[in-house]
Amino acid sequence: MQQTSSKMISTIANIDHIKQVNCATIYKVIEQHAPISRVKIAKVSQLAPASVTKITRHLIEKGIITETERQPSTGGRCAISLAPNSQKIYVIAAKIGRKFLSISHYNLAGKKSIDKRFNIEDKKGESLISLLRREIKSLIDDELQQGNSISAISITLSGLINPQQGKIIYTELNGLNNFPLVQVIEQAFNIPTFIGNHTRALALAEHYFGATQQSQDSIVISIHHGVGSGIIMQGKALLGVNCNIGEIGHIQVNPTGKQCHCGNFGCLETEVSDTVIVEKVQIAIENGEVAPFNNKTLNIEDIYLAAASGDPLCEKIVSEAASYLGKTIAILVNILNPEKIVISGKITTAKNTLFSAIQQCIVHQSLPDFHKKVIIQATELQPNSTIASFALIKKAIYEGDLLQKINIKN
Ligand SMILES: [Zn+2]
Numbered sequence: 444m445q446q447t448s449s450k451m452i453s454t455i456a457n458i459d460h461i462k463q464v465n466c467a468t469i470y471k472v473i474e475q476h477a478p479i480s481r482v483k484i485a486k487v488s489q490l491a492p493a494s495v496t497k498i499t500r501h502l503i504e505k506g507i508i509t510e511t512e513r514q515p516s517t518g519g520r521c522a523i524s525l526a527p528n529s530q531k532i533y534v535i536a537a538k539i540g541r542k543f544l545s546i547s548h549y550n551l552a553g554k555k556s557i558d559k560r561f562n563i564e565d566k567k568g569e570s571l572i573s574l575l576r577r578e579i580k581s582l583i584d585d586e587l588q589q590g591n592s593i594s595a596i597s598i599t600l601s602g603l604i605n606p607q608q609g610k611i612i613y614t615e616l617n618g619l620n621n622f623p624l625v626q627v628i629e630q631a632f633n634i635p636t637f638i639g640n641h642t643r644a645l646a647l648a649e650h651y652f653g654a655t656q657q658s659q660d661s662i663v664i665s666i667h668h669g670v671g672s673g674i675i676m677q678g679k680a681l682l683g684v685n686c687n688i689g690e691i692g693h694i695q696v697n698p699t700g701k702q703c704h705c706g707n708f709g710c711l712e713t714e715v716s717d718t719v720i721v722e723k724v725q726i727a728i729e730n731g732e733v734a735p736f737n738n739k740t741l742n743i744e745d746i747y748l749a750a751a752s753g754d755p756l757c758e759k760i761v762s763e764a765a766s767y768l769g770k771t772i773a774i775l776v777n778i779l780n781p782e783k784i785v786i787s788g789k790i791t792t793a794k795n796t797l798f799s800a801i802q803q804c805i806v807h808q809s810l811p812d813f814h815k816k817v818i819i820q821a822t823e824l825q826p827n828s829t830i831a832s833f834a835l836i837k838k839a840i841y842e843g844d845l846l847q848k849i850n851i852k853n
Pocket of ligand 1: 692693703705707710
């Protein structure tokens, strides 16, 4: 008896899962091909016309898609087309950075209408979460005043995150270790909330909106204060059972290098990051080397620009860093054989120095068959702190159950 009921529960769960997947597939087809008729949706999605009719009716009732103008069909008859109702579905995407909290308001088509930024250098733990809660509430209230609601919230940050448990495991910043962020935000607002590591989410953003849209296997490497990567394999973000894959910043590239915050020595992150490159230029100047900065406070933008215009000192330091990065990229090429590797960060300003050093490494340190095919390029996303966070919401729509949870008024 017990066996029968557990079998029934698992069958129901499977049916629910299939419904969820079919619903997401149809929504994605509508989003990518709108305006599109039901007949064409069935063709593109390879689902039965009856399922398409049922699911699209459900999505119309929920206000997620809408019927649009009639399109003349080849047979002379007119078919009603469908399109996302994305102008009516609003979400909040936030990023907790090292110095700033960025918080934006998007519609589901990805149009950002509000973008706020707060300095959080003096905030830790509860005071940071209070600021986050207050600003989310203010955006929700603004939306309510206009008769709209917020359908989802997402937050990215650096460190080890468990998106399934909605928990920050470890972050170097802000005193939020082992913090159940999703639970705290969902309890406050009763809105589906998602969190993720910022670089892993950036790889998704590049896959949905940027340079890797046409690639199934890709890697995004982000170089800022630290170095991290996000890996997409067969169109899906690679997270593993422990939810964290891609911490390339802690691959040892220089055994005689300095100690990293992880405790080991000569990690990639201690040889390549905006902070390290500023330090290296500073030390070289103190040792009497010539740099084109005339006693100005050093900043990373000037260093990368100087490297790009051929200043020997800056070029040498960026090239050395790029070689360490290239060594790591060659390892990634050997292990993962990706179609594309995208570099994100200000270092791409010095693109000639950067990409030629990387290319040299992968040619000599990875399998010819692999490196001949891989494309290495700079990001195609416009500077936007919260686009990675917004990508987590897209993922919840395409791969998760967010569509089932959205219910908007027409
Ligand atoms: Zn380390």
